[in-house]
Amino acid sequence: MVHKDLTDYGFKYPIPATRSFFLCNPYEFTNGGYKMGDKESNKKKDWKKVEDTIFKFEKEGDSVEGILQSVEEGKNYGNKVYKLKGDNDVTYVVFSTTVMESQMMAVKIGDAVKIKFVGEKENEKKGQNPIKIFEIFTL
Secondary structure, X not given: OEOOOHHHHOOOOOOEHHHOHHXXXXXXXXXXXXXXXXXXXXXXXXXXXXXXXXXXXXXXXXXXXXXXXXXXXXOOOOOEEEEEEOHHHOEEEEEOOHHHHHHHOOOOOOOEEEEEEEEEEOOOOOOOOOEEEEEEEEO
């Protein structure tokens, strides 16, 4: 048994069926050695730079929405960091507060979520920053 159209894979001569591992290997053999992919995947690609946008809640009514991609432990103060995939493939990074974390426990990775900044409430502890209040919405 002989495979046909092997010239598409860089082979000049037919190969017996026992050598079919070359056809399912992600590397293809050419006269210059092995190369990754096929002819279509080796064409020039339009690469997009991956950038995260840090979203800051500055005034009442500010909101961000997207698909929850990940929840990570923050390096400062132990608060969590949420990554949301928004429109146009923008990844938003949201640094949480204690109040936000308690509400976000109901949201699972892959869920659509909207985080809205409602306002601030005076902190009962003297000398502490005001508490930021958020509303969390899911679909």
